[in-house]
Amino acid sequence: MSAQLQTADAAFDVEAIRAQFPVLAQAIRGKPLVYLDSAASAQKPEVVIQAVTDCYRHYYSNIHRGVHTLSERSTAAFERARDTVARFLNAPHAHDVIFLRGTTEATNLVAHSFVRPRLHAGDEILVTELEHHSNIVPWQLVAAEKGAKVVAAPISDRGEVDVDAFVACITERTRFIAIAHVSNVLGTLLPVAEIVAAAHARGIPVLVDGAQGVPHLAVDVQALGCDFYCFSSHKVYGPSGVGALYGRRELLAGMPPYQGGGGMIRRVSFKGSTFADAPERFEAGTPDIAGVIGCGAAIEWVEAIGLDVVAAHEHALTEYTMQRLGEVPGVRLIGTAPGKAGVVSFVMDGVHPHDIGTILDGEGVAVRVGHHCAQPLMDRFEVPATARASFGVYNTLADVDALVAAVEKVRHWFG
Missing domain, CATH: 3.40.640.10 (Type I PLP-dependent aspartate aminotransferase-like (Major domain))
Structure with a gap:
């Protein structure tokens, strides 16, 4: 996939979207904030x-x-x-x-x-x-x-x-x-x-x-x-x-x-x-x-913006994330249904999801870890918890690359 996300609207400008969210213009632990927790709660644009x-x-x-x-x-x-x-x-x-x-x-x-x-x-x-x-x-x-x-x-x-x-x-x-x-x-x-x-x-x-x-x-x-x-x-x-x-x-x-x-x-x-x-x-x-x-x-x-544009943008992010994480040794994706919307959950061999979340936070990457208020689903997949990256309209391929780089750091820490 190219560095430019393809959406249903060629005029869609993700950087212009990001500029409308004041919270995204900050560093976390000295790293640019990569917010991948929108399924828990999305950030707010200036107009709101x-x-x-x-x-x-x-x-x-x-x-x-x-x-x-x-x-x-x-x-x-x-x-x-x-x-x-x-x-x-x-x-x-x-x-x-x-x-x-x-x-x-x-x-x-x-x-x-x-x-x-x-x-x-x-x-x-x-x-x-x-x-x-x-x-x-x-x-x-x-x-x-x-x-x-x-x-x-x-x-x-x-x-x-x-x-x-x-x-x-x-x-x-x-x-x-x-x-x-x-x-x-x-x-x-x-x-x-x-x-x-x-x-x-x-x-x-x-x-x-x-x-x-x-x-x-x-x-x-x-x-x-x-x-x-x-x-x-x-x-x-x-x-x-x-x-x-x-x-x-x-x-x-x-x-x-x-x-x-x-x-x-x-x-x-x-x-x-x-x-x-x-x-x-x-x-x-x-x-x-x-x-x-x-x-x-x-x-x-x-x-x-248009819900069709949002859906296309987030679908591209989701597909790219599943591809990139799927290439990391020891990572297992939980939930691979076709056409899924804006959420990627995963586990790593020998690493508790809470440790994943803590290390990712040190890299400025915010994901959700735990059972996500879905304990019966965790039981179905026989895992205690997962790490979950979830997308909003403001996310980019660079965010995904930062996530994968941070996951690689987790792998090296526990490898």
Whole structure:
């Protein structure tokens, strides 16, 4: 591969992109920062930082219930962000979008407000072996309460989810399906549309954990056909502590509130309360107003680049990284599914991943090490942990070369 990454857009300039991220212009332990931990949390471009700062400097106020100018400005900016998320996901209407603290809270909301009332003893919730803990534990909690169980569909040695193998795990007791769009450890892109179609043919609703989906590829919830889709802002260059849940309107309309408080009611009295429609019903209390506005700014920033361009850029990085690391003696890649998105996990003979991470940090290279909140997946591959390099739109071939050079240093230290 040439030194210049090839993307879907010849005008794409990765150095111009990098210049928009203040955090990248620094040295770590005397070495230029190479940030390869975007799957955990992506860095923030100046436009997002400015959007949050502008809110606090110029028009911050609580939203929806104020009649003064600052409140009206904040409310308008907050709701513009909702419109932006709806467009980003191709949701039928902005009212199908609920703002929450992230993917984890969104999953818990669906677990307790939608799934829990429908579960009975002996019922099953179907996931896959590659799920993040946030797409396992909430289902385990409601299943344990109801005497139901969580079942995991298998994955291949390459980290793929086969549709036929998945469908074979659906039984007459399956009441709900929850799957990742993209694995946070393997980068595997799941066959979501096919799984949703098979589930709906059996009358089973589906939630898609899109935390690793939205940073890497265009998402169309109507084309996917899913009933719920959730993601976290901080994975897609926005502030942390903010996320969104898309839900089909007819399902949201039948779900009871997950939390009670201000803003989610129609009328409160000591005889009882009545509740607002979605999305307000599920947005109790004062939200992270500036964070939501920053999330909207981040999405607009990504849209301006183009998700097809982002996907092509990151695919080139991923392929190059797998090639280069695959040439290092003693390195084993974990997850080699074709078409994977922006994540490369690996282990090294005789070296614990934590030692890999420590030595790489000494070279200015930031990767994630550990079980990545996916311990069942570690058990599947019979490893305690992996080292994981994950990419953002700001990464370059030079970053990959620095990673490989640092991995070679690890090999020599432990060789």
